[in-house]
Amino acid sequence: MSNEIDALLQEHRSFPPSEEFRRNANANDESVYDVTDREAYWASWAEQLDWQTKWHTVLEWNAPYAKWFVGGKLNASANCLDRHLATRGDKQALIWEGEPGDVRTFTYRELYAEVSKFANVLKSLGVVLGDRVAIYMPLVPEAIVAMLACARIGAAHSVVFGGFSSEALRDRIQDAEAKVLITATAGYRRGNLVPLKKLADAAADDCPSIKHVVVVMRRAVAEELDDTVSMKPDRDCWYHELMRNASADCEPEWVDSEQMLYTLYTSGTTGKPKGIVHTTGGYLTEAYATCKWVFDLKEEDVYWCTADIGWVTGHSYVVYGPLAAGATVFVYEGAPDWPKQDRFWSLIEKHKVSIFYTAPTAIRAFMKWGHQLPAAHDLSSLRLLGSVGEPINPEAWMWYQKWIGGERCPIVDTWWQTETGSIMITPLPGIVDTKPGSATRAFPGIDAKILDEGGNEVKVGGGYLAITSPWPSMLRGIWRDPERFEQQYWAKWPGIYFTGDGAKRDEDGYFWLLGRVDDIINVAGHRIGTMEVESALVDHQAVAEAAVVGINHEIKGTAIAAFVIVKSSRAEEAKRDPAKFEKELKDHVTAKIGAIARPEKILITSDLPKTRSGKIMRRLLRDIAEGRALGDVTTLADPTVVASLKDKYEEES
Numbered sequence: 001m002s003n004e005i006d007a008l009l010q011e012h013r014s015f016p017p018s019e020e021f022r023r024n025a026n027a028n029d030e031s032v033y034d035v036t037d038r039e040a041y042w043a044s045w046a047e048q049l050d051w052q053t054k055w056h057t058v059l060e061w062n063a064p065y066a067k068w069f070v071g072g073k074l075n076a077s078a079n080c081l082d083r084h085l086a087t088r089g090d091k092q093a094l095i096w097e098g099e100p101g102d103v104r105t106f107t108y109r110e111l112y113a114e115v116s117k118f119a120n121v122l123k124s125l126g127v128v129l130g131d132r133v134a135i136y137m138p139l140v141p142e143a144i145v146a147m148l149a150c151a152r153i154g155a156a157h158s159v160v161f162g163g164f165s166s167e168a169l170r171d172r173i174q175d176a177e178a179k180v181l182i183t184a185t186a187g188y189r190r191g192n193l194v195p196l197k198k199l200a201d202a203a204a205d206d207c208p209s210i211k212h213v214v215v216v217m218r219r220a221v222a223e224e225l226d227d228t229v230s231m232k233p234d235r236d237c238w239y240h241e242l243m244r245n246a247s248a249d250c251e252p253e254w255v256d257s258e259q260m261l262y263t264l265y266t267s268g269t270t271g272k273p274k275g276i277v278h279t280t281g282g283y284l285t286e287a288y289a290t291c292k293w294v295f296d297l298k299e300e301d302v303y304w305c306t307a308d309i310g311w312v313t314g315h316s317y318v319v320y321g322p323l324a325a326g327a328t329v330f331v332y333e334g335a336p337d338w339p340k341q342d343r344f345w346s347l348i349e350k351h352k353v354s355i356f357y358t359a360p361t362a363i364r365a366f367m368k369w370g371h372q373l374p375a376a377h378d379l380s381s382l383r384l385l386g387s388v389g390e391p392i393n394p395e396a397w398m399w400y401q402k403w404i405g406g407e408r409c410p411i412v413d414t415w416w417q418t419e420t421g422s423i424m425i426t427p428l429p430g431i432v433d434t435k436p437g438s439a440t441r442a443f444p445g446i447d448a449k450i451l452d453e454g455g456n457e458v459k460v461g462g463g464y465l466a467i468t469s470p471w472p473s474m475l476r477g478i479w480r481d482p483e484r485f486e487q488q489y490w491a492k493w494p495g496i497y498f499t500g501d502g503a504k505r506d507e508d509g510y511f512w513l514l515g516r517v518d519d520i521i522n523v524a525g526h527r528i529g530t531m532e533v534e535s536a537l538v539d540h541q542a543v544a545e546a547a548v549v550g551i552n553h554e555i556k557g558t559a560i561a562a563f564v565i566v567k568s569s570r571a572e573e574a575k576r577d578p579a580k581f582e583k584e585l586k587d588h589v590t591a592k593i594g595a596i597a598r599p600e601k602i603l604i605t606s607d608l609p610k611t612r613s614g615k616i617m618r619r620l621l622r623d624i625a626e627g628r629a630l631g632d633v634t635t636l637a638d639p640t641v642v643a644s645l646k647d648k649y650e651e652e653s
C-alpha cells in the first residue's frame with residue numbers, strides 16, 4: 001500500500017479543460033467555490049425543483065440528525081417526470097437496450113404514463129404512504145418505472161441487486177418489512193438467464209410481510225422460461241396484466257421533504273448489512289445539482305451511467321439526478337463483454353452517447369482487452385467521462401482519457417458513498433485541472449477535510465476523510481438502528497461524519513483517496529464486509545473458523561482471500577481433494593450472499609494468527625495470500641506454517 005501511495009503522490013501530470021469545454025460548461029467560473037452562506041446556496045439549488053409547498057427552514061441540525069427544507073412538500077416522481085411534460089414531453093427520457101439487443105425507448109410523456117399506471121397498480125395492491133416495497137430486478141425499464149411509482153405514492157423502495165442470493169434478498173426484505181416484492185421472470189447476464197423469480201420465491205416464502213409479488217415478464221425469454229416460472233395464486237401477479245386496466249391518471253402524493261424516499265442496504269463492519277435511509281427533498285436537490293455541474297448535463301446530451309439500480313450510483317445517477325435534470329438516459333441491461341468485448345463501444349457509437357460514467361474495474365478490464373476494440377468504433381459523440389466506486393489508478397486514468405476520451409474529454413473522478421447520497425469530491429469539468437488518480441476538490445457547499453485520529457485537520461498529508469458540516473443528501477439514519485448510525489459514523493469525532501476512507505491532500509489542496517480504513521473491502525467497486533463473508537463461511541458445516549482479507553487483483557482492484565480452519569471431521573477429505581473442497585466453500589458463499597462475494601482464494605490453515613490481544617493479524621494473512629510471506633502459493637502446503645510465520649511477524653511489527 002505505501003508504495004502505491006508514494007507512486008500516487010509522484011503523479012504530477014495535470015490536465016486543464018479545453019477552452020471550448022470551459023466556455024460552454026454549466027459551471028465555468030472559480031467563484032462557484034465561494035460558498036459563504038451554505039444554507040442559501042443549497043436553497044438556491046432546491047428552488048430549481050418543483051415544490052408543492054415551499055419550506056420554511058432550510059436546515060435543522062441536531063447532530064447527527066439533519067432535516068433539510070423543513071416544512072416543504074414535493075414529490076420525487078413529479079420532479080423527474082411531470083415538470084418536464086410542458087417542455088420535454090416528446091424528448092427521450094429513456095433509451096434502453098437489453099443484452100440480446102432488444103431496444104425500447106420512452107419519451108418523458110410515455111414514462112410519465114407508465115409510472116402513473118404502475119403507481120395506481122401499487123395502490124390497488126394496498127401500498128400506502130410510508131410502506132416499503134422491495135425491488136429485485138434485472139436492469140429493465142420496468143425497474144426504473146417501479147422505483148418512480150413507489151416515489152409517486154410516497155412508498156419507500158428497497159432495491160436489492162439482482163446478483164444477490166435469495167438469502168440476501170430474504171434478510172433485506174425481512175429487515176425492511178416490505179409489503180410488496182417486484183421481480184421479473186429472469187434477466188440476462190453473459191447470454192445466460194438469471195432465474196430471478198425462482199430466487200425471489202425462495203426469499204418471499206420466508207417473508208410474512210410480503211402480501212404480493214409482481215412479476216415482469218422478460219418478453220425475450222418468456223418461452224424459454226415457461227416451465228420454470230410458477231405463480232402462487234393470491235400472492236403473485238403479472239405486471240402486464242395489472243397494467244392492462246390501470247389508469248394513467250395518478251396525482252402524485254405531496255410528501256414532506258423528510259419523507260423516506262428509499263432504503264438501500266450496504267455492507268458495514270459487522271455481518272449484518274445496514275439499510276441506509278434517504279429522504280426526499282435534500283436528496284433530490286443534491287442529486288440534481290451534482291448532475292448539472294459534475295456531468296454538465298445539457299438538453300441534447302445522451303447520458304450513460306453503467307451502474308445497476310441495485311447500487312446507490314444507479315439510484316442517484318441513473319434515475320433521480322438525470323431525470324430530475326430532464327436528461328436523455330441510456331440504460332444497458334447486460335455484460336460489457338457480450339457477445340463480444342467491444343459491446344460498450346458499439347453501444348456508444350449506436351446511441352451517440354455523449355457522457356459516459358463507469359467504474360475503474362471496468363476500465364481495467366477494457367485495458368486488458370485492448371485499445372484496438374474502442375479504436376475500431378466511432379466514439380466522437382463522447383464529450384465527458386466519469387469514474388466512480390474505487391480509486392482509479394493513474395495508468396487506467398490515462399488509458400481512459402486517451403482511448404475512450406480521444407484526449408478531448410475531461411474525466412470526472414467522483415468520490416462518494418451510499419451514505420452521502422450524492423457526489424462529494426470531484427472535479428467540476430469546466431473549471432478544475434485534473435490530475436490522474438485524484439478526485440480533486442470538494443463539490444461546492446461540501447465541507448470535506450482530512451483529519452487525524454484526534455480530529456485535527458491535516459492541511460497537507462494523510463489521514464481520515466471526514467465531512468464536517470451537514471449536506472442535503474446525507475443519510476438520515478440506518479433503518480431501525482439509530483445506535484449503529486451514531487456509533488458507526490459520528491462517534492469518532494462528535495458532530496463530524498467519519499467516512500471510513502483514508503485520503504491524502506497535496507499542496508494544491510487536491511484529495512487523493514486511498515481506500516477503506518475499516519473492515520470493508522471494495523471488490524470491483526462493490527462493498528463487501530469481511531465479517532459478512534466470514535459468517536457465510538462459518539455457516540458451512542465443515543468450517544470451524546474463517547478470516548477474510550482483501551488482496552490485490554489486476555481487474556477487480558481488490559479480491560477476497562479467505563483463510564479457513566476446517567473441522568477435524570472433514571479435514572481428511574479437504575486434504576484429499578483440496579480443489580473440490582475449496583469450490584464447495586466458494587459455492588457456499590455465492591449461495592449465501594451472491595457471486596460478488598465469492599472468494600478468489602481459499603487457504604486452508606490449522607491456525608489463524610492472532611496478536612496477544614486476540615486481533616487477527618490481517619497484514620500477515622494478506623502477505624501470505626499475495627505470496628509475499630511464503631513464495632507464490634495458493635494453498636498452504638503445510639497449514640502449521642502460519643503458526644511459525646506468526647512469531648516472525650510479531651517480532652517485526
Ligand code: WTA
Nearest residue numbers: 388389390391413414415416417418513516
Ligand atoms: C469507494 C459508491 C476512491 C470509497 C458510490 C467509498 C471511491 C466507497 C470512489 C463507497 C472514488 C467510491 N475514489 N474511492 N472516486 N468512489 N469509492 O457505498 O471507499 O458503494 O467509501 O458507493 O467506495 O461505496 P458505495
